[in-house]
Amino acid sequence: MIPPTVKIRRMSSRFKHQVPKYKVIRSEACINCGTCAKTCPYGVHERVDGHNRVRPPIDYKCIGFECQSGDFYCVAKCPRQALSLAPNPMYETLGDPRWTADMITGTWIMAETGYPPKRTDLEYNLGNSGGGFDKLRFKFPANPAKVDKAKISTAIPLNRRNDGREDVVISTPVYGGGMSFGSVSLPTMVSRARNATHWNSFTCTGEGGYPEALKPYDDHVITQVATGLFGVREETIQRVKIIEFKYAQGAKPGLGGHLLGEKNTASVARMREAVQGSSLFSPFPFHSVYSIEDHKKHIDWIKEMNPRALVSVKVSTPNDVDMVAVGSYYAGAHIIHIDGGYGGTGAAPDIAKKNIAMPIEYAITKVHNFLKEEGVRDAMTLIASGGIRTAHDLAKAICLGADGAVIGTAEMVALECVRCGNCESGRGCARGIASTDSELADLFDEEWATQRLVNLYHAWNVQLVEILQQCGLSSVKELVGRTDLLEHVDYSR
Amino acid sequence: MPKKYHVHTKATPLDLDYIFKFQIVRRENCINCGKCTKVCIYEAHKRRIDDPRKMADPNTVVCRNCFRCIQECPRGALEKSLNKDFLNIGGAYWKADMLLTLWKQAEDGKVPVTGAGYRGPFTGTGFDSMWTDMSEIVRPTRDGIHGREYISTSVELGRKLNHLEFGENGRLLSTIPRTIDLPLPVIFDLPEAGLSLNVKAAMIKAAVDLGTCIVLPVAQITADFERSLDNLIPCLAPGEIERHQALLEKARMVAIDYSGERPEDFPAVKARIENVCEALTILRLPAVEAMEQTVSKLAHSGAEIIHVIADYRGRELGGSSTSTPRLIKDIIRTVHMRLVADRIRDEVTIIASGGIAMAEHVPKAMLCGADLTAVDLPLLIAIGARLYEQPERFLVFPPGLEGISVEILTQRIVNLMGAWHSQLLEVMGAMGIREARRLRGETGRAIFFEEIDNDTFGKLFRKKEVASI
Numbered sequence: 001m002i003p004p005t006v007k008i009r010r011m012s013s014r015f016k017h018q019v020p021k022y023k024v025i026r027s028e029a030c031i032n033c034g035t036c037a038k039t040c041p042y043g044v045h046e047r048v049d050g051h052n053r054v055r056p057p058i059d060y061k062c063i064g065f066e067c068q069s070g071d072f073y074c075v076a077k078c079p080r081q082a083l084s085l086a087p088n089p090m091y092e093t094l095g096d097p098r099w100t101a102d103m104i105t106g107t108w109i110m111a112e113t114g115y116p117p118k119r120t121d122l123e124y125n126l127g128n129s130g131g132g133f134d135k136l137r138f139k140f141p142a143n144p145a146k147v148d149k150a151k152i153s154t155a156i157p158l159n160r161r162n163d164g165r166e167d168v169v170i171s172t173p174v175y176g177g178g179m180s181f182g183s184v185s186l187p188t189m190v191s192r193a194r195n196a197t198h199w200n201s202f203t204c205t206g207e208g209g210y211p212e213a214l215k216p217y218d219d220h221v222i223t224q225v226a227t228g229l230f231g232v233r234e235e236t237i238q239r240v241k242i243i244e245f246k247y248a249q250g251a252k253p254g255l256g257g258h259l260l261g262e263k264n265t266a267s268v269a270r271m272r273e274a275v276q277g278s279s280l281f282s283p284f285p286f287h288s289v290y291s292i293e294d295h296k297k298h299i300d301w302i303k304e305m306n307p308r309a310l311v312s313v314k315v316s317t318p319n320d321v322d323m324v325a326v327g328s329y330y331a332g333a334h335i336i337h338i339d340g341g342y343g344g345t346g347a348a349p350d351i352a353k354k355n356i357a358m359p360i361e362y363a364i365t366k367v368h369n370f371l372k373e374e375g376v377r378d379a380m381t382l383i384a385s386g387g388i389r390t391a392h393d394l395a396k397a398i399c400l401g402a403d404g405a406v407i408g409t410a411e412m413v414a415l416e417c418v419r420c421g422n423c424e425s426g427r428g429c430a431r432g433i434a435s436t437d438s439e440l441a442d443l444f445d446e447e448w449a450t451q452r453l454v455n456l457y458h459a460w461n462v463q464l465v466e467i468l469q470q471c472g473l474s475s476v477k478e479l480v481g482r483t484d485l486l487e488h489v490d491y492s493r
Numbered sequence: 494m495p496k497k498y499h500v501h502t503k504a505t506p507l508d509l510d511y512i513f514k515f516q517i518v519r520r521e522n523c524i525n526c527g528k529c530t531k532v533c534i535y536e537a538h539k540r541r542i543d544d545p546r547k548m549a550d551p552n553t554v555v556c557r558n559c560f561r562c563i564q565e566c567p568r569g570a571l572e573k574s575l576n577k578d579f580l581n582i583g584g585a586y587w588k589a590d591m592l593l594t595l596w597k598q599a600e601d602g603k604v605p606v607t608g609a610g611y612r613g614p615f616t617g618t619g620f621d622s623m624w625t626d627m628s629e630i631v632r633p634t635r636d637g638i639h640g641r642e643y644i645s646t647s648v649e650l651g652r653k654l655n656h657l658e659f660g661e662n663g664r665l666l667s668t669i670p671r672t673i674d675l676p677l678p679v680i681f682d683l684p685e686a687g688l689s690l691n692v693k694a695a696m697i698k699a700a701v702d703l704g705t706c707i708v709l710p711v712a713q714i715t716a717d718f719e720r721s722l723d724n725l726i727p728c729l730a731p732g733e734i735e736r737h738q739a740l741l742e743k744a745r746m747v748a749i750d751y752s753g754e755r756p757e758d759f760p761a762v763k764a765r766i767e768n769v770c771e772a773l774t775i776l777r778l779p780a781v782e783a784m785e786q787t788v789s790k791l792a793h794s795g796a797e798i799i800h801v802i803a804d805y806r807g808r809e810l811g812g813s814s815t816s817t818p819r820l821i822k823d824i825i826r827t828v829h830m831r832l833v834a835d836r837i838r839d840e841v842t843i844i845a846s847g848g849i850a851m852a853e854h855v856p857k858a859m860l861c862g863a864d865l866t867a868v869d870l871p872l873l874i875a876i877g878a879r880l881y882e883q884p885e886r887f888l889v890f891p892p893g894l895e896g897i898s899v900e901i902l903t904q905r906i907v908n909l910m911g912a913w914h915s916q917l918l919e920v921m922g923a924m925g926i927r928e929a930r931r932l933r934g935e936t937g938r939a940i941f942f943e944e945i946d947n948d949t950f951g952k953l954f955r956k957k958e959v960a961s962i
Contacts, residue, residue: 015564056522058569089574093515093558096612131615131946247629251610254627254923258606284922285629318627319940341624344610350594351604351916353611355853356923357627358940362949387610409610420558423608430534430559434608440534483953490946491954 001153003171005198008114008458011451013416014444020059020088021105021121024074029082030054036074036083045074059088064121097128098342099389099409099419107390110459111414111452125392132361133393139487144472152465153475156404158242158381159310159334166308168241171200172461173404173476174394176411177385178224178246178314180208181231182259182268183346183423184434185441191449192411193217198450199457204244207257207282209271210236222312225302227256228282230272234305242335243302244312247285250343250386253316253357256282258347263428265436296331303332310334312383317341317363322370325380329371335381337406338363343386344409346434347424360386361400368401368481391463401481414456415449497643498676500703500911502602505904507877509891511596514589515558516576517551523570529562538562584882586806591850592874595909599875602908604915619807619820619848620857622942628925644918646929648678648865650746650842651773652797670797673745673773677914678855678865678929681707681872682846683728685888689895695902696872700724702907708748708775708867711737719743726775731762734769741770748800751776756790763795775800779810780824780847785831792832792841800844801828801863805870805886807848821848822861829862829934838934852916859932860939875909876902
C-alpha cells in the first residue's frame, strides 16, 4: 500500500538534453520541406516559422527503430530520403556492464515520470555483467492465485525480536544507504530524508555526522556509527529510531571510509570535528570490537543510550558472513544488513571494489539459510545491499532470502548521476550530487530532488507489485526465500 | 620487528601524447556562446586564444565523462564518443582501461581510488574468476595501509628442509640451505629484446631501489651493471655455466633456461653450478601441458626455485589444438597441489609469470600457490609503452624514449611497484594476513567463482530441474 504522503508529479531533467541512444542524420538532400517536423510526434524535428531551414534533429527525443512500425517514421516519410537513423556513438560512453546505458536511461525515466518506462527498446531491468542477478530470471507460476493489485502489501516490519522496542514498519521494502555529509551534498541528504519521510521508510546519515537540516525528518533517519566515529554524538543517537553500526562496506571491505582532502571542506570538517583539507581515513576494524562479545557490548551501549531504537549491523560479505549474522543476532541486533562487494561508494580503491569479498547474490543465500538453520531467521530482519540496481534486483534479492534492500546508486542516478566515477576527488561531483563545493552543491533544489526520488521509489513499487501479482502473492513478506520463483540461465535451462 | 619496507614514490609525469578515453567533437552548429566553458569543471572547453570570439577545439584529454557540456549545450552541438586510439590499444587480456591505470600509477605512485561502485563484469576468466576474502570483526591491531601495524610483504627464495636431522648428543646433522629474502613478492623478468640502454639501466636501478632482482641475459651484464650484481639474476643456458664462472661467482642467484632439458639431468647440472658458484638456481620452465609432472620431478631432484612462465596473456604455451589452453591461475593451482600431494611443497620456491598485469594479480597468484611473481610488460608500460594484442603482440615505445633520463624512467617503475605494494597491503590487510609468505596457497582466504556459484546457484537451481524431470 502506497502511503498517502506519496504524490507523483512529473519532474523533468534539469538539463536541456538527455543522452541520446540514437542518431538521426539529415543529409544534404534535405529540401527543408518540414514534412519530418509535422510527422514526428516526439519533437525530434523542429521547423520554426519564418526560418528557412529545419533545425538539426534532437537525437535524444527519438524512440529509435521501433518507430519503423508506426506511420510517423520520419525516415520513410521524407520525400527526398534525406533522413537516416543509426545508434548514437555517444551512448557507448554512458554506463558500464553493471549499470548499462539502458539501465541509467530507464532509471532517469522512472525518476521523471514515477512509472517504469513505456519504451520497449530499453533493457532497464537487467545489466550486462554476465552473472548474479543478471543471470537470474523470474519463473512465474502458470496459474497464480488471483490477487487485487490494490490489496497487495509491500510493507515489512524491521523489528522482529519482540523485545518491547518500537515496531517499526516501512511501507516499501527499500531504504536509503549511508551517505555521509562530505561524500554527498546537503541538498542530496535532505532530499533523501524527505523522500524517506514521504515513503514512510528510512535514509541513513552515513559516517560524518548528523546535519541539523535533517532534524525535521528524525523519524526516518538512521544514524550511523562507523569506525571513525566521525560526528557521532549521544544526542543524535537519541533522536532516531534506528542506529546502524557500520563494521564494513561492500565496496571496500576490510578498509575504513575514505574522504579525500579536497572534499573535506570547512563545513564538513566542522561536522566531523576534523581539520579542513586533510584526508580522512576511517580505521578498520572497530578497535573496540575484537570478538562477538565486544560486539554485544557495543550494541548494549547503544541500546542503553536510546531505549526505543532498533539496532542495525552493517557488514560486508566475506566467506564467514553467515557466522557474523548469527553472532549479531545473539548480540541483540534487530537488522543484519549485508553489503555486497559490488556496492557503491564515494571513494574506494579500485582493487577493493573489484576483488575483495563476495557479490551480494551469494551472501543473501548463505545468510538466509544459516539463520534458518540456527532457528533465528524469524527474529532477524535481513537487509541486502551492494548491487541492488533495479526493482527486479530487489525482487530477486527477496526471493533469495532478504527481507528488503538498501539502495544508494539508484537514488544517485535518479538525481541524474551518470556514474562517471569522479565523486572522490577535486571538487567532487560535476553534477552537484556528491559534492560539498559551494558552487556545485547548489546545482539543484530539494524540491526537484525529493520528487525525483519519490518517483523512483514509486516506479519500483509499481514493478514490485506487478511481480507479486504475477506470483499470486498478496504481500512482499511471502516472497522471502521463494527461490522456486527464480531460474538461472546457466543451471535451469 | 624488522624495519618497515617503504617505497619512495614521487609524481613523475612524462611529456607524452597520452591516450585518452573520450573524444568530444564540436559540430558546426556551435554558436560560441561559451556555456560549455562555464559548466565544465575540468576545463576541457576554452575559447581560442587567437580569437576569443570562437571556441577552441575541446581538450578532451582532461574529459572525465561527466556529460555536463553535452547536456547543457543549447544547440546540442557537442558530440562524444570513445576515442579510436583507446579502442585500439591493448586487447582482450590487456584491456585498454588497464593500460590507462598502469600509466597513472607509474605517474603518481598512488593506489587508484575512484568514486562509485565496481563497474566491470560479474566474473571473468583466470584471475577474474576469483575474489579475495576479508575478515569482518575479530582481529586486533591493524589499520590497513594507514595503520600502526607492520604488514610484511617479504618472501623467501630457496630450498627449505622438510625436517631437521639430529645426531648423537643432539648435534644438528642437516645443513640448512641458504635462502634469499626479497622485500616484495615481485621480481623483474627478462626484459624485451632491443631496449635502449637507458631503459635497461632504469629497470636495473629500479630493482636496486626496490630491493628486488631483475633477470638479465648473461650477455647483457656489462661491466657497468656489475655494481648492481646483488640485484641481477644472470640468465643462461645449461651449456654456458662454466664459461661465465667469473660472473656467477659474484651472483646471488642464477636463472637457467631449462626448456627442452630433461628433469633427470638436473642433478648433473646442479653439480656443475655448485662447482663454479654458490648462487641459488632458478629453473625457468615454460608453462606447457602437464608441466606439474616436470616441476614435481625437478623438485624431487633438488631444484630450489622453479619459475613457471606462461605467455603474455597468462596462457599455457604450445597448447594442443584440441584443448583450450590453461590459464596461469589454474596452472599455478595444479602445480601447487601436485607439490603438496608429493609432500615437497615447502622445499621448492615457485615463481609465476605471464599475464601478471595488475596489482591484484600478485596476491591472487600467491593465493593460488605461487611464492612470488615475476613481471615484465607492466615495467615497459610504466615507461610509457603501448601494448597491442591485435593482430599480434606488439609494443610501441614513446618517441624520444632514448633521450629520457634514467632517473625519470626509474622513478616511474618505482612508482608503479610502489602503487602495487600499497595495493598488496590493502588486500592483505582486508584478509587479515600479516605476512606475504602466508598468502601462498591460502585458498581458504580466496573465493573461487566456479565453487561458490555452483554451491549457491548450482545447488538451488540445477537440482530442482533434475527433480522435475
